[in-house]
Amino acid sequence: MNKYIRTQILIVACVNIGQFIDGYSVGWSAPIIPKLQDPDQAPFEHKVTDFEISWIGSLLYVGAIVGPYIPSYLANIVGRKPCLFFGGLLNLTALLLIVTTRNISMVFAVRVISGLGMGMVTVSNLVYVGEIASTHIRGILLTSTSIVGISGTLAAYSIGPYVSYAATGYIVLIINIVHVIGILFIPESPVYYAIKGKQTEAKNTLRLLGRLDDMENVFESVRGINPNEGHSWKAWVKIFTVKANRQSLFITLTLCTLQQTSGVAAVLFFATTIFKLAGSSIRPDLATILVGTTRLVASMIAPTVVERAGRRILLLTSTAFCAISLSLLGTYFYLDRIQSYIISDIRWLPLMAFIMYFFSYEIGFGTMPSALVGEMFQGNARSTGSAVSMTTAWLIGFGVATGFSSMVSYLGGDVTFWIFACSCIVAFLFTYKFVPETKGRTLNEIQEILGR
Numbered sequence: 001m002n003k004y005i006r007t008q009i010l011i012v013a014c015v016n017i018g019q020f021i022d023g024y025s026v027g028w029s030a031p032i033i034p035k036l037q038d039p040d041q042a043p044f045e046h047k048v049t050d051f052e053i054s055w056i057g058s059l060l061y062v063g064a065i066v067g068p069y070i071p072s073y074l075a076n077i078v079g080r081k082p083c084l085f086f087g088g089l090l091n092l093t094a095l096l097l098i099v100t101t102r103n104i105s106m107v108f109a110v111r112v113i114s115g116l117g118m119g120m121v122t123v124s125n126l127v128y129v130g131e132i133a134s135t136h137i138r139g140i141l142l143t144s145t146s147i148v149g150i151s152g153t154l155a156a157y158s159i160g161p162y163v164s165y166a167a168t169g170y171i172v173l174i175i176n177i178v179h180v181i182g183i184l185f186i187p188e189s190p191v192y193y194a195i196k197g198k199q200t201e202a203k204n205t206l207r208l209l210g211r212l213d214d215m216e217n218v219f220e221s222v223r224g225i226n227p228n229e230g231h232s233w234k235a236w237v238k239i240f241t242v243k244a245n246r247q248s249l250f251i252t253l254t255l256c257t258l259q260q261t262s263g264v265a266a267v268l269f270f271a272t273t274i275f276k277l278a279g280s281s282i283r284p285d286l287a288t289i290l291v292g293t294t295r296l297v298a299s300m301i302a303p304t305v306v307e308r309a310g311r312r313i314l315l316l317t318s319t320a321f322c323a324i325s326l327s328l329l330g331t332y333f334y335l336d337r338i339q340s341y342i343i344s345d346i347r348w349l350p351l352m353a354f355i356m357y358f359f360s361y362e363i364g365f366g367t368m369p370s371a372l373v374g375e376m377f378q379g380n381a382r383s384t385g386s387a388v389s390m391t392t393a394w395l396i397g398f399g400v401a402t403g404f405s406s407m408v409s410y411l412g413g414d415v416t417f418w419i420f421a422c423s424c425i426v427a428f429l430f431t432y433k434f435v436p437e438t439k440g441r442t443l444n445e446i447q448e449i450l451g452r
Contacts, residue, residue, distance in 0.1 A: 007208060012145075017148075021088075022149055063113060081183065090120060143302045146302070152172075155172070157292040194219050239388065252386075258430065259365060261400060264397075265401040314364035315428075317364060318366075319365050328349065337412055
């Protein structure tokens with residue numbers, strides 16, 4: 001490994017600390033909800049209602065829907081690096097609120113602010129990493145953001161049940177402070193410098209990254225772009241009028257939407273509750289930790305094969321097995337509903353189905369859409385296009401998470417999980433028909449393919 005690759009990995013590692021905090025925020029509600037329902041562990045005397053519980057899970061998406069539009073506006077004005085810094089500050093604010101919580105309103109504020117930080121950090125990460133990485137390791141570095149996020153969720157699952165409510169904030173507070181300080185020392189994206197016409201700065205950054213040979217490609221990718229246009233209405237118009245951007249939006253928006261309608265948000269936010277509902281033979285808190293561990297192991301496999309197998313094959317394999325596992329889970333709930341005599345012998349099935357789902361999901365469906373978001377748009381439209389794709393998907397995720405309890409109540413667990421399985425089937429067919437292979441291609445080459 002040469003020193004330039006090590007430099008890129010070190011920079012991305014620093015950036016990905018923010019992704020760890022985002023993952024922690026996603027998993028935080030699963031162990032926290034039982035604490036808030038227990039008068040001895042809740043940080044306030046107010047008894048939490050079922051309605052408030054559902055909002056604790058889904059309010060994260062309210063902030064996440066708004067958050068990405070902040071970097072989509074600012075990224076081409078002040079740069080990618082300040083957007084990462086501001087996102088880190090929002091996450092820090094949410095953690096400070098956790099350790100000072102006095103009422104349910106502060107819990108709601110934690111979730112909204114965490115969502116804002118998650119939206120800013122996630123989109124900024126994808127844009128930044130996609131722009132600094134060398135072509136032959138870009139896929140690996142982009143998928144690494146998902147791995148670190150999953151590590152954060154696993155940390156929440158593993159630590160949350162065994163510490164106090166306030167301690168869940170203190171534990172990651174120092175990590176967040178390290179992230180915010182670290183962002184001050186990373187370089188700005190060379191693409192941002194190219195958009196601004198700062199050739200010397202772009203050259204210096206590319207030299208630091210060992211990508212000086214890409215100087216022409218970087219400037220070619222932003223040729224014809226008005227440096228003041230990236231944050232104006234014209235940039236939004238170009239998402240729909242430029243064929244390559246339009247095709248990028250169609251692919252990434254559809255994949256991100258189907259990702260959410262597969263029920264991943266509901267499963268992550270209410271994992272412990274689902275295991276209780278299913279009557280699993282495994283303790284709900286331990287089952288949740290096992291699920292988190294499975295996600296981490298599977299997500300670590302994805303980067304090792306993404307530059308070998310490619311994005312398409314991982315997506316196809318992943319969505320197929322996700323559909324099978326969710327169908328099995330729906331079948332379990334159906335047998336439980338009709339009180340089948342075999343249900344007592346298959347209490348292990350919910351855990352097995354969840355492990356199969358998340359293993360399959362993280363190998364491709366959970367990581368590839370984000371990687372494609374970081375690869376597909378033109379330089380001046382990358383932040384805006386990423387924001388549109390991610391926020392629309394999170395809006396749908398908000399609806400799925402909010403409506404999950406009602407779906408289970410009115411449709412039953414069987415129909416609910418069968419609906420999620422159908423989304424995975426649609427994702428498989430969509431990938432087969434529309435998603436191009438981007439493995440080993442420069443950002444310019446990807447644009448040429450999408451513009452045909």
